[in-house]
Amino acid sequence: MAALWVEDGVYDVDSGYLAGHGELAAMVGSDQHQAFIARGCGHFLTPAHITVEHDHAIAAGHSLLVLRERDAFLIHRVTAHHWPLTRTPDGWRVRRRTSRILDGDVFAHRLLAAGVRGEQPHRPAGADDRAARTAAAGRPGRAS
Amino acid sequence: MAALWVEDGVYDVDSGYLAGHGELAAMVGSDQHQAFIARGCGHFLTPAHITVEHDHAIAAGHSLLVLRERDAFLIHRVTAHHWPLTRTPDGWRVRRRTSRILDGDVFAHRLLAAGVRGEQPHRPAGADDRAARTAAAGRPGRAS
Amino acid sequence: MAALWVEDGVYDVDSGYLAGHGELAAMVGSDQHQAFIARGCGHFLTPAHITVEHDHAIAAGHSLLVLRERDAFLIHRVTAHHWPLTRTPDGWRVRRRTSRILDGDVFAHRLLAAGVRGEQPHRPAGADDRAARTAAAGRPGRAS
Numbered sequence: 001m002a003a004l005w006v007e008d009g010v011y012d013v014d015s016g017y018l019a020g021h022g023e024l025a026a027m028v029g030s031d032q033h034q035a036f037i038a039r040g041c042g043h044f045l046t047p048a049h050i051t052v053e054h055d056h057a058i059a060a061g062h063s064l065l066v067l068r069e070r071d072a073f074l075i076h077r078v079t080a081h082h083w084p085l086t087r088t089p090d091g092w093r094v095r096r097r098t099s100r101i102l103d104g105d106v107f108a109h110r111l112l113a114a115g116v117r118g119e120q121p122h123r124p125a126g127a128d129d130r131a132a133r134t135a136a137a138g139r140p141g142r143a144s
Numbered sequence: 145m146a147a148l149w150v151e152d153g154v155y156d157v158d159s160g161y162l163a164g165h166g167e168l169a170a171m172v173g174s175d176q177h178q179a180f181i182a183r184g185c186g187h188f189l190t191p192a193h194i195t196v197e198h199d200h201a202i203a204a205g206h207s208l209l210v211l212r213e214r215d216a217f218l219i220h221r222v223t224a225h226h227w228p229l230t231r232t233p234d235g236w237r238v239r240r241r242t243s244r245i246l247d248g249d250v251f252a253h254r255l256l257a258a259g260v261r262g263e264q265p266h267r268p269a270g271a272d273d274r275a276a277r278t279a280a281a282g283r284p285g286r287a288s
Numbered sequence: 289m290a291a292l293w294v295e296d297g298v299y300d301v302d303s304g305y306l307a308g309h310g311e312l313a314a315m316v317g318s319d320q321h322q323a324f325i326a327r328g329c330g331h332f333l334t335p336a337h338i339t340v341e342h343d344h345a346i347a348a349g350h351s352l353l354v355l356r357e358r359d360a361f362l363i364h365r366v367t368a369h370h371w372p373l374t375r376t377p378d379g380w381r382v383r384r385r386t387s388r389i390l391d392g393d394v395f396a397h398r399l400l401a402a403g404v405r406g407e408q409p410h411r412p413a414g415a416d417d418r419a420a421r422t423a424a425a426g427r428p429g430r431a432s
Contacts, residue, residue, distance in 0.1 A: 040389070044188065064210060073364075073365060075216070075218070188332065248327060
């Protein structure tokens with residue numbers, strides 16, 4: 001999965017902030033991620049709205065994360081995504097994934113509104129800062 | 145959103161009947177629509193089955209509307225859609241969106257069956273009439 | 289629906305094992321399948337990951353099956369799918385659909401992992417045998 005990102009690519013989700021292939025690979029191998037897979041889950045993404053300009057692109061869309069709970073499958077979260085991409089000699093790669101839960105949060109709406117215009121979202125103060133983002137993560141019941 | 149429709153395009157959903165850009169834009173700005181966004185929601189559409197004939201097309205598919213309820217995301221409805229489209233100098237535009245909840249309703253099934261054959265559905269008496277459609281709308285718990 | 293398969297195509301789902309157009313058509317007409325439609329349901333598939341090699345292809349993806357329960361729509365199951373396809377004079381046709389519920393089952397994971405590499409999954413002993421598969425089917429609450 002990490003190989004879909006550029007080497008110093010960023011994963012900026014309300015549940016956590018990761019940068020670079022090493023951290024991305026560690027997340028996929030983490031106990032929480034592997035527990036989701038063992039329990040039963042599915043992540044459904046809308047087809048992305050993509051704006052391509054030369055070797056850069058912005059993709060936007062939203063997703064549904066479903067987790068199994070005993071005999072039921074429940075929707076864990078609905079999430080907005082904004083993806084700047086770069087064309088490399090090996091194909092398109094993700095520079096950053098910014099994702100926020102769609103619970104009325106204004107920044108989540110900005111990700112979609114800016115994304116479909118092919119623009120960067122206006123980030124709230126501290127939103128691009130690893131320390132602030134890490135402190136904001138870890139709310140209960142929130143995973144990408 | 146209204147700009148995706150032709151100027152006199154129709155939005156014919158069990159929750160309401162709208163015609164023309166003015167009514168479409170008013171719906172998007174309505175308290176109910178804005179309340180869905182503020183509360184947290186996501187609308188997931190299947191890739192459409194599209195039949196193109198010269199400058200006309202018929203698209204069909206179904207969708208899942210998810211709304212947040214406190215800490216949970218619940219499926220509000222599953223809906224069948226039938227979209228006749230026209231190619232204009234500005235690109236493809238929607239002539240009509242006919243949508244019905246998939247609760248066993250025979251007309252909802254006709255939308256899909258006719259849609260994948262690239263045909264218009266056979267409409268029940270009154271189904272194309274604004275007054276009848278408006279009277280049928282407004283059932284509790286039903287939104288597009 | 290049966291016409292999407294080659295004449296001797298196989299439908300290998302945890303809920304049942306079918307082979308050939310006759311059995312596929314009978315399933316679609318079955319009381320259970322028709323009861324799902326009458327009650328209200330929707331099946332949502334991710335865009336498939338497809339590997340094409342000459343006249344053969346492997347597609348993989350997962351799906352969400354939603355069923356209406358009185359006034360609610362609930363997720364009945366999340367399922368992994370692996371589809372080998374063949375190009376025929378009439379277009380692409382399904383040779384086999386192998387589907388397993390995503391409840392932690394290792395074979396379900398293999399369907400996706402092999403599928404995105406364009407490969408056949410390693411099948412557990414008996415997994416390709418109609419008698420064993422039929423005996424394993426019919427668990428409560430399991431339908432494709």
